[in-house]
Amino acid sequence: xxxxxxxxxxxxxxxxxxxxxxxxxxxxxxxxxxxxxxxxxxxxxxxxxxxxxxxxxxxxxxxxxxxxxxxxxxxxxxxxxxxxxxxxxxxxxxxxxxxxxxxxxxxxxxxxxxxxxxxxxxxxxxxxxxxxxxxxxxxxxxxxxxxxxxxxxxxxxxxxxxxxxxxxxxxxxxxxxxxxxxxxxxxxxxxxxxxxxxxxxxxxxxxxxxxxxxxxxxxxxxxxxxxxxxxxxxxxxxxxxxxxxxxxxxxxxxxxxxxxxxxxxxxxxxxxxxxxxxxxxxxxxxxxxxxxxxxxxxxxxxxxxxxxxxxxxxxxxxxxxxxxxxxxxxxxxxxxxxxxxxxxxxxxxxxxxxxxxxxxxxxxxxxxxxxxxxxxxxxx
Numbered sequence: 001x002x003x004x005x006x007x008x009x010x011x012x013x014x015x016x017x018x019x020x021x022x023x024x025x026x027x028x029x030x031x032x033x034x035x036x037x038x039x040x041x042x043x044x045x046x047x048x049x050x051x052x053x054x055x056x057x058x059x060x061x062x063x064x065x066x067x068x069x070x071x072x073x074x075x076x077x078x079x080x081x082x083x084x085x086x087x088x089x090x091x092x093x094x095x096x097x098x099x100x101x102x103x104x105x106x107x108x109x110x111x112x113x114x115x116x117x118x119x120x121x122x123x124x125x126x127x128x129x130x131x132x133x134x135x136x137x138x139x140x141x142x143x144x145x146x147x148x149x150x151x152x153x154x155x156x157x158x159x160x161x162x163x164x165x166x167x168x169x170x171x172x173x174x175x176x177x178x179x180x181x182x183x184x185x186x187x188x189x190x191x192x193x194x195x196x197x198x199x200x201x202x203x204x205x206x207x208x209x210x211x212x213x214x215x216x217x218x219x220x221x222x223x224x225x226x227x228x229x230x231x232x233x234x235x236x237x238x239x240x241x242x243x244x245x246x247x248x249x250x251x252x253x254x255x256x257x258x259x260x261x262x263x264x265x266x267x268x269x270x271x272x273x274x275x276x277x278x279x280x281x282x283x284x285x286x287x288x289x290x291x292x293x294x295x296x297x298x299x300x301x302x303x304x305x306x307x308x309x310x311x312x313x314x315x316x317x318x319x320x321x322x323x324x325x326x327x328x329x330x331x332x333x334x335x336x337x338x339x340x341x342x343x344x345x346x347x348x349x350x351x352x353x354x355x356x357x358x359x360x361x362x363x364x365x366x367x368x369x370x371x372x373x374x375x376x377x378x379x380x
Contacts, residue, residue, distance in 0.1 A: 020174050020191030023109050025050065027185050028137040030321075030349055031254050035187060037143055038108045039122060040079030045111075046072070048141040050180070050187060051252030052222045052359065053346070055150035055162045056091060057107065058123030059141035060133065061100060068128040071140040081106045081118070089123060089152040094253065094339060094346075096132025100125035102153065107163055115172055115189060121160040123152070142252065145178065145359065150220040155213040164189060168361050176362035180251060182353040183371050197356035197369035202310040202380055204302040206364040207246050221248045222359055224366055226345060227309055228301035229262065231269035238262045244303055245345050249357065249366060253348030255284075257339035266335055270296055270316070279324050285333035292320035292331065297376075300351070302368070308380050310368055314354045315375045321350065 026034040032049045039046065039059060046059045060069035061076070076082040085102040100123050108116040125141075133140060148154060148161050161169055168176035173190030180187045181196045192201065204224045208217040227244040229236040238261060239245055258266070267276045267285045277286040296316045301309040319334040334350030337343070354376035358367030370378045 019114060020188055021110070021113060021115055022193060023187045023189065025180075025182070025185040025187055026138070027182075028139065030353070032137055032139050033182055033185070033251060033349070034137075034139055035109060035143065037141070038111050039074060039105050040076075041081040041106050042079075043106075043108070043111050044072075044074055044079070046074075046140050047138050048143045049139045049252055050145060051142050051250070052145045052180075053248055053250030053252045054091070054093070054142060054144040055146040055148065055154075055220075056089070056123050056144045056152055057120075057142070057163050058091075058098060058100065058125050060128065061124035061126050063124075063126040064100075064128060069125070069133050069140075070135050071133070071138070074124055076103065076124070079105065083119070085121060085158060087153060087156070087158055091123075091152050093132060096128070096130040098123070098125045098129070098132060099127040102158070109189070115167055117163060117166045117170065117172070120163060120166060121158075145251075146221055147219045149211055149218045154211075165361055177358055177360045179356065179358045179367075180352075181356050181371055182251065182349060183356075183374055192358055192367075195372070197371055199370050199378065201356075201358055201367040201369040202304075202378060203358075203360070203363075203365045203367045204304050204310050206366060209246065219364055221250075222366060223248050225303035226300060227303045228299075229258075229266065230299040230301075231266060232296055233299070234269055236262060236265050236269075238265060241303070241309075247345035247347055249352060250346050250348050251352055253339075253346055254350065256335045256348050256351045257337060257344070257346045258335060259343040259345075260337040263335055263337040266298060267333060270298065270319075270333070277330075279332075282324070282332075283336050283338050284324060285336060286324055286330045287320060287333045289320065289323060289329055289331040291316055293317070298335070300347075311379045312351070312355055312368060313377045313379060314351055318354045318376055319350060 060073040083104040087102045090099040107120040178189045211218040321332040356369040356371040
């Protein structure tokens with residue numbers, strides 16, 4: 001697609017045109033959720049993973065070898081707005097790693113939109129290891145939606161605001177929020193889509209994490225405090241209000257991770273058994289596929305500024321995943337363990353699909369609401 005050059009708008013025009021926009025997400029077999037991003041002038045389109053667990057936007061450069069970057073690559077010589085930052089970066093993800101250089105470019109999620117940032121720092125990847133760009137999905141990069149402190153160069157003099165934060169800073173959106181419904185495959189930037197949920201949105205504060213670059217507490221991930229886990233109204237006792245645990249809300253992760261002690265307890269209560277069965281090659285729990293329609297609920301309680309927690313009741317239909325291997329009777333379970341050696345708690349798609357989530361950049365909070373067409377519920 002070829003478009004004419006877009007002239008830089010004035011501050012007055014930008015303020016007047018600030019709005020919210022809806023963007024379609026593409027469900028890759030519940031492994032990843034993708035959206036389209038346009039980079040350069042004229043725009044070059046990429047299909048990238050939306051990732052609230054990282055902050056950088058990156059796509060493959062023309063230097064990335066085909067076996068590591070099998071899809072289209074950004075051609076900087078075809079963009080009139082390309083500007084090198086002369087700065088290298090590298091990122092190690094939970095699975096896979098990348099290396100490349102930063103550049104500044106014009107970025108938008110649709111070819112014709114007012115939600116367009118000019119001179120936006122992006123990563124152009126020359127190396128993508130461990131199948132991070134997989135031939136099994138169509139993901140060709142990542143759109144990081146986490147806080148600025150999580151960008152790869154946040155500790156340098158060229159630290160920058162990620163795409164959505166830049167939209168908010170330049171007042172190119174009506175409100176400094178974005179909202180995601182994985183279930184309905186939609187993302188809204190600049191507002192909340194009232195048609196995507198029922199009832200009210202209930203907010204929980206984002207908590208700080210230790211920034212490995214500075215060793216100081218900072219807003220990095222979309223991380224909230226988990227203060228209780230219950231299965232069919234039976235509390236775990238491992239996580240309590242006094243022993244709360246921060247959990248990262250990560251749309252870029254397929255499964256959800258807690259420590260093994262809690263995961264074992266959840267699965268035992270869910271299956272009503274005294275032991276668990278684990279596929280050791282994947283660390284996935286095996287459960288009876290018939291439990292998918294059992295109505296069993298795993299309730300996750302998140303801390304608020306008051307004494308009243310926000311409770312997400314996740315139905316079994318969200319947590320019982322397709323069978324492991326060829327046995328149609330044994331299915332995988334959406335909560336497991338060993339995300340990393342520190343036993344970091346991460347809630348990925350297996351839980352995030354069950355509600356409507358609002359990410360409020362301005363007030364550093366996350367809103368949860370009962371998603372339409374979902375049997376999982378938000379309660380207080």
